Amino acid sequence: MHRRTLLALALFTGLTAPSMALAADDTIKIGLLATFEGPFTVLGEDGERGAMTAVAETNGTVAGKKIEIVKGSSDASPDSAVRAARKLVEQDGVKVLVGPLSGDEGLAVKDYAKTKPDVTFINGTSAAQDTTLRNPAENFFRFSTDGAQWMAGLGTYAFKDKGYKKVATVAEDYSFPYTQVFGFMAEFCKAGGHVPSKSWVPIGNKDFSSVIAAIPEDVDAIYVALGGADAVNFLTQYQQAGGTAPLIGGSITVDQTVLTSKGKLRDVLKGTPSAGPTADTNDAPAWKSFVAAYAKQPGAFPSPSLFAHGYYVNMKATLLALDQVGGDVSDGGKKLREALSKLSFDTPTGKVSLDKNRNAVADIFLTEVTEGSDGNLLNKLVKVVPQVNQTLGIPEDEFMKLGAVNRDNPSCP
Amino acid sequence: MSILDQPSSSSLSGGGVTRRQAWGLVGLLAAAIVAWLVFAVWPAWLNAILISKKAFVSAVLNGLTLAGLYFLVASGFTLIFGLMRNINLAHGSLYLLGAYIGYEVTSRTGYWLLGVAAGFAVLAIIGVVMQVFVFRRLEGDDLRQTLVTIGISIVAADLMLAVWAGGTYQIATPEWLDGALTLPVITAVRSNGASVFLTYPLYRVVVLAAAIVIGVGLWLMLNKTRVGMMIRAGVDDRAMLSASGVNVHAVFAIVFAVGAGLAGFAGVVGGSALSVAPGEDVRYLLASLVVVIVGGMGSITGAAIGALLIGLAEQIGLVYFPTYGVVLTFVIMVVTLAVRPQGIMGKAR
Numbered sequence: 001m002h003r004r005t006l007l008a009l010a011l012f013t014g015l016t017a018p019s020m021a022l023a024a025d026d027t028i029k030i031g032l033l034a035t036f037e038g039p040f041t042v043l044g045e046d047g048e049r050g051a052m053t054a055v056a057e058t059n060g061t062v063a064g065k066k067i068e069i070v071k072g073s074s075d076a077s078p079d080s081a082v083r084a085a086r087k088l089v090e091q092d093g094v095k096v097l098v099g100p101l102s103g104d105e106g107l108a109v110k111d112y113a114k115t116k117p118d119v120t121f122i123n124g125t126s127a128a129q130d131t132t133l134r135n136p137a138e139n140f141f142r143f144s145t146d147g148a149q150w151m152a153g154l155g156t157y158a159f160k161d162k163g164y165k166k167v168a169t170v171a172e173d174y175s176f177p178y179t180q181v182f183g184f185m186a187e188f189c190k191a192g193g194h195v196p197s198k199s200w201v202p203i204g205n206k207d208f209s210s211v212i213a214a215i216p217e218d219v220d221a222i223y224v225a226l227g228g229a230d231a232v233n234f235l236t237q238y239q240q241a242g243g244t245a246p247l248i249g250g251s252i253t254v255d256q257t258v259l260t261s262k263g264k265l266r267d268v269l270k271g272t273p274s275a276g277p278t279a280d281t282n283d284a285p286a287w288k289s290f291v292a293a294y295a296k297q298p299g300a301f302p303s304p305s306l307f308a309h310g311y312y313v314n315m316k317a318t319l320l321a322l323d324q325v326g327g328d329v330s331d332g333g334k335k336l337r338e339a340l341s342k343l344s345f346d347t348p349t350g351k352v353s354l355d356k357n358r359n360a361v362a363d364i365f366l367t368e369v370t371e372g373s374d375g376n377l378l379n380k381l382v383k384v385v386p387q388v389n390q391t392l393g394i395p396e397d398e399f400m401k402l403g404a405v406n407r408d409n410p411s412c413p
Numbered sequence: 414m415s416i417l418d419q420p421s422s423s424s425l426s427g428g429g430v431t432r433r434q435a436w437g438l439v440g441l442l443a444a445a446i447v448a449w450l451v452f453a454v455w456p457a458w459l460n461a462i463l464i465s466k467k468a469f470v471s472a473v474l475n476g477l478t479l480a481g482l483y484f485l486v487a488s489g490f491t492l493i494f495g496l497m498r499n500i501n502l503a504h505g506s507l508y509l510l511g512a513y514i515g516y517e518v519t520s521r522t523g524y525w526l527l528g529v530a531a532g533f534a535v536l537a538i539i540g541v542v543m544q545v546f547v548f549r550r551l552e553g554d555d556l557r558q559t560l561v562t563i564g565i566s567i568v569a570a571d572l573m574l575a576v577w578a579g580g581t582y583q584i585a586t587p588e589w590l591d592g593a594l595t596l597p598v599i600t601a602v603r604s605n606g607a608s609v610f611l612t613y614p615l616y617r618v619v620v621l622a623a624a625i626v627i628g629v630g631l632w633l634m635l636n637k638t639r640v641g642m643m644i645r646a647g648v649d650d651r652a653m654l655s656a657s658g659v660n661v662h663a664v665f666a667i668v669f670a671v672g673a674g675l676a677g678f679a680g681v682v683g684g685s686a687l688s689v690a691p692g693e694d695v696r697y698l699l700a701s702l703v704v705v706i707v708g709g710m711g712s713i714t715g716a717a718i719g720a721l722l723i724g725l726a727e728q729i730g731l732v733y734f735p736t737y738g739v740v741l742t743f744v745i746m747v748v749t750l751a752v753r754p755q756g757i758m759g760k761a762r
Contacts, residue, residue, distance in 0.1 A: 037691070037692075038691075038692055039690070039692055041574075041579030041691055042578075042579045042580050042581070044579075045578075045579060173735065173736055199735065200735050200736065201731065201735055202731075202735060202736070202738065202739060204692070204696075205731065206687040206688065206693075206696075207475060207479055207687060207727075207728065207731075209471065209475045209614070209617070210468070210471055210472040210475045210476075210728045210729075210731050210732045211731060211732065211735075212471075213467050213468045213471030213472065213475075213732075214464050214465070214467075214468035214471075214472075214732050216465075217467075228581065229581040229688060229690040232581045232583065232688055233581075233687055233688050236583055236688065237687075240591075240593075240614045240616065241593065241612075241614060242592075242593050242612060261580070261581055261583065264583070264585070265583075299578070407736075
């Protein structure tokens with residue numbers, strides 16, 4: 001019995017030791033939460049590359065202190081994200097946390113953030129609307145934009161320039177794709193388009209052929225908001241089934257994480273219009289130098305994915321704010337959060353600032369998939385939509401009346 | 414006894430039909446309904462309920478091909494369990510490893526069939542190695558065997574992640590398997606009177622055919638050959654089989670080789686139809702667990718029935734109530750467990 005008590009004590013010290021190490025004055029711990037397992041593994045790994053690009057820019061130091069990155073891994077499910085966040089905050093003792101990656105995770109971590117008011121949370125790439133729009137947390141900041149903002153310009157472009165009047169949607173069944181479909185339909189329906197059929201598929205679904213068969217045959221195009229392996233599966237099976245309707249891509253459907261996949265889906269993707277926070281053929285010098293810095297990370301894609309971009313922007317913001325306060329979070333992060341909310345800086349994709357809900361206002365890029373000179377698929381820049389805010393330019397009270405995004409909202413059959 | 418039975422059975426047949434005939438009639442009626450659903454041109458009200466004939470028939474066909482895939486994985490699983498009372502929780506890892514090996518061989522040599530053969534052969538060898546080095550040492554210790562297989566599956570998943578990273582791979586199918594078949598099923602009639610026929614990917618039909626051939630082959634092996642006889646004897650009474658002079662370990666090794674090889678084979682075939690990515694191991698382990706629980710542990714016929722039920726439920730659920738589709742699978746499992754705990758074809762032990 002005595003031995004067991006000793007053992008428990010020893011274990012306990014082992015567990016608490018890391019948080020005591022925090023007392024060391026010359027390092028600052030930053031938690032990095034991303035999906036290093038599950039269906040979004042590739043996405044999470046690229047997010048890490050982006051975050052590490054920002055850390056490498058300051059040579060791994062901020063305000064004279066060494067940056068120590070503590071990684072937490074989730075599998076894109078909200079409970080795994082909260083578990084990983086709790087581990088980082090309660091066991092590793094981080095006071096600043098960057099993440100998570102996926103929509104539902106963001107909603108869950110925001111709720112967790114409310115219970116830890118002295119820890120500062122900065123988003124990774126999670127892009128569900130209500131992470132910041134409705135019932136936000138005081139200590140959750142999002143310097144990357146949300147999924148509806150990412151769609152700015154696409155609905156109008158599909159209706160006016162492409163001439164699509166009737167579009168069916170296929171998307172995963174959780175908050176981020178709801179937000180993306182909302183963003184697309186907000187413009188598309190307003191322009192006069194119709195969406196007669198919406199298919200919501202469970203995340204991680206492999207066999208889409210039944211879903212493909214159920215898409216009405218008289219639509220002009222199919223809007224696809226699927227990510228990672230799901231997108232690859234859908235596109236391959238769509239090609240196998242002999243699908244001919246052109247596609248419109250959600251932001252992560254035509255991202256580098258999908259465009260670099262091996263297989264026959266490439267033919268289906270060429271010419272697909274989309275919109276998002278990045279464009280691969282962006283000519284701006286800031287973007288080019290970011291691409292060069294990103295390429296130094298191990299295993300980098302030909303061009304950074306939006307996950308690399310999102311994690312970079314959020315990590316960069318974190319480091320800038322930490323620098324302003326001299327790396328001091330001993331006051332429960334009060335000064336840091338003040339600095340963050342006032343922060344406005346130039347990212348590789350233009351100026352970013354925060355609104356009153358601590359959500360970013362930034363430029364959005366309208367793109368089209370083309371084949372690059374080296375045979376890689378790229379998102380060609382079509383148009384920049386400057387400084388898109390969370391309410392998509394609609395006055396806030398009017399925007400709130402549109403209601404919370406879900407499977408059935410909006411609707412224009 | 415027979416005298417007592419006589420009046421009741423004669424009164425039943427006096428009613429015109431015996432129990433057997435009644436079932437036959439029900440079966441015939443079901444077959445007629447299915448045939449009508451598949452071949453007739455649907456009236457508008459039916460199209461309105463079931464989205465469209467194309468969606469419905471495709472969902473059923475997809476359910477059948479998915480069932481074929483599940484059967485390939487689950488048959489090895491159930492065979493190993495039937496003989497060794499060992500739930501091999503690393504079975505999903507065998508599937509995923511087979512898929513990765515199939516991808517490597519296919520992309521390097523350019524021959525898809527070579528990839529399929531390699532997937533089967535390499536995994537069969539790994540199966541034998543696992544049997545000799547792991548299971549033989551823990552014989553008769555069910556709990557430890559189960560725990561060890563969980564351990565193996567976790568280690569294998571991380572090793573595969575280290576080698577092949579987290580990307581999604583697609584095994585390229587050869588030209589002659591590409592394209593779509595036009596089935597003699599009319600899905601709609603255009604206003605000018607021309608009929609629209611249902612097209613269906615050729616590859617999926619091949620998957621289904623392969624599953625049927627392998628299923629029949631397994632059944633023949635188990636029921637018509639000497640090795641099969643030994644395996645069945647081993648399922649019923651291992652000690653007695655050993656006492657009658659059969660090298661039980663050799664039989665175990667064969668079963669393990671076939672079971673693991675089938676998982677690898679399914680990996681390559683499934684990886685070509687769908688895709689290969691981390692996490693597939695758990696998915697297929699779960700699928701084969703559910704299939705085997707529904708069908709009955711240790712029965713090949715049961716695995717076929719279970720796979721059919723689960724495959725159809727998944728696909729039809731996906732089309733008609735996507736959000737709750739997953740629940741349907743587990744409802745089937747729960748109902749089976751409640752009504753017939755040993756599974757549809759399982760023997761009560």
